[in-house]
Amino acid sequence: MPKLSDVINALDELYPPRWAESWDAVGLVCGDPDEQVRRVLFAVDPVQAVVEEAVAWGADLLVTHHPLYLRGTTSVAATSFKGRAVHTLIRAGIALHVAHTNADQAAPGVSDALAEAIGLTVLAPLVPDPSDPAGRRGIGRICQLPAPLPLAEFAAQVAAGLPATATGVRVSGDPKRPIHRVAVSGGSGDGFFAEVRAAGVDAYVTADLRHHPASEATEASAVALVDAAHWATEWPWLNLAARSLEAAAAEHGWELATRVSTLVTDPWTAHAPMPDAHSSMPDAQAQPSADAPSAG
Numbered sequence: 502m503p504k505l506s507d508v509i510n511a512l513d514e515l516y517p518p519r520w521a522e523s524w525d526a527v528g529l530v531c532g533d534p535d536e537q538v539r540r541v542l543f544a545v546d547p548v549q550a551v552v553e554e555a556v557a558w559g560a561d562l563l564v565t566h567h568p569l570y571l572r573g574t575t576s577v578a579a580t581s582f583k584g585r586a587v588h589t590l591i592r593a594g595i596a597l598h599v600a601h602t603n604a605d606q607a608a609p610g611v612s613d614a615l616a617e618a619i620g621l622t623v624l625a626p627l628v629p630d631p632s633d634p635a636g637r638r639g640i641g642r643i644c645q646l647p648a649p650l651p652l653a654e655f656a657a658q659v660a661a662g663l664p665a666t667a668t669g670v671r672v673s674g675d676p677k678r679p680i681h682r683v684a685v686s687g688g689s690g691d692g693f694f695a696e697v698r699a700a701g702v703d704a705y706v707t708a709d710l711r712h713h714p715a716s717e718a719t720e721a722s723a724v725a726l727v728d729a730a731h732w733a734t735e736w737p738w739l740n741l742a743a744r745s746l747e748a749a750a751a752e753h754g755w756e757l758a759t760r761v762s763t764l765v766t767d768p769w770t771a772h773a774p775m776p777d778a779h780s781s782m783p784d785a786q787a788q789p790s791a792d793a794p795s796a797g
């Protein structure tokens with residue numbers, strides 16, 4: 502049976518901490534390196550429901566993509582939700598380890614798993630890591646569909662390939678537009694529009710697209726946008742990470758069980774569709790009268 506330090510070494514080989522962005526906070530958050538590990542739970546978010554799931558399953562290690570503490574803290578008192586998570590974990594003897602932007606950079610990493618889930622073949626990184634002479638690592642991926650699909654069909658394929666969330670998938674572009682080359686970036690991807698345009702792709706699949714970057718991107722080029730829930734775009738990596746750790750465990754002869762959390766921790770919990778999705782404005786009668794004070 503491996504010790505926590507052995508399992509962390511195996512995870513660090515898959516996702517070296519030095520590949521993380523300088524602002525990131527990856528690695529061991531809590532846990533005793535000398536404790537034995539039999540069960541490892543993988544999840545996107547270190548939220549209380551996931552921590553409770555780890556306790557209920559009898560996990561010894563919880564591996565999450567998102568950090569619990571991205572910035573420093575001076576207290577882990579259980580008076581805050583993060584402190585409560587730390588208390589619940591330590592009381593149950595569960596370690597917490599984070600692989601975030603180092604898992605984005607890895608090949609295979611977060612965007613490779615996303616590409617595979619939505620039926621794409623990876624060609625190259627979208628933002629290559631200059632420290633990788635092989636040119637395989639980096640943020641996001643440039644990919645290709647086996648054959649072009651109309652945007653509406655491609656978006657349906659994306660929705661079907663990802664775990665279900667309340668918000669589903671948002672699309673910008675002509676639904677009939679043929680899509681062949683596609684850029685993907687798991688998680689918040691609105692910082693990479695310049696690279697997306699330079700890649701000459703037909704569509705960009707990512708999450709968290711805000712009004713202004715999305716509006717400017719669609720004005721600047723014909724690239725179609727497919728915006729899924731942040732959690733859903735990163736979730737496929739959990740299976741990849743669990744399989745990779747299992748392979749490492751088999752190599753070392755460790756008895757190790759892994760599990761991927763299926764709890765939907767996307768913060769959006771419901772979606773109210775418009776009564777008629779094609780009518781862009783509410784009835785004029787429902788508008789405030791000219792005398793009504795402006796809401797600004």
Ligand SMILES: [Zn+2]
Pocket residue numbers: 567687688689731735
């Ligand atoms: Zn993320």
